[in-house]
Amino acid sequence: MKFEDAQKDMNFSYFGGGTGVLVSGLVWCVAGGVALLYSNQSSMLTLFFAGMLCILFNANFVVGAFIGGITEIVFALVIFSQSKGLVIKVA
Numbered sequence: 001m002k003f004e005d006a007q008k009d010m011n012f013s014y015f016g017g018g019t020g021v022l023v024s025g026l027v028w029c030v031a032g033g034v035a036l037l038y039s040n041q042s043s044m045l046t047l048f049f050a051g052m053l054c055i056l057f058n059a060n061f062v063v064g065a066f067i068g069g070i071t072e073i074v075f076a077l078v079i080f081s082q083s084k085g086l087v088i089k090v091a
Contacts, residue, residue: 016079025073054067
C-alpha cells in the first residue's frame with residue numbers, strides 16, 4: 001500500500017480527525033462544568049490562547065475552559081464538513 005493510499009484511508013476512517021477534535025472540545029466543556037461545581041484556581045487552559053485571554057482580561061478560568069471547548073467543537077464541525085466531501089469522493 002502506498003503512503004498516499006494509507007493517508008486517504010486514515011482520513012476516511014477518522015473523518016479527517018474531526019472526531020478527536022470534537023471529543024477534546026466536549027472534554028473541555030465538561031471540565032468547565034466541573035470547575036463550576038468545584039472551584040479550583042488552577043487551569044491547564046492557561047497554556048493555550050483562551051487561557052491567555054482570560055489572564056489579560058482578568059476573566060475567570062472557567063470562562064477559558066468553555067471558550068476552549070466551544071472553539072474546538074466549532075473546528076470539529078468544520079473538519080466534519082470538509083471530510084464529508086472526502087467521503088463522497090471516495091464512495
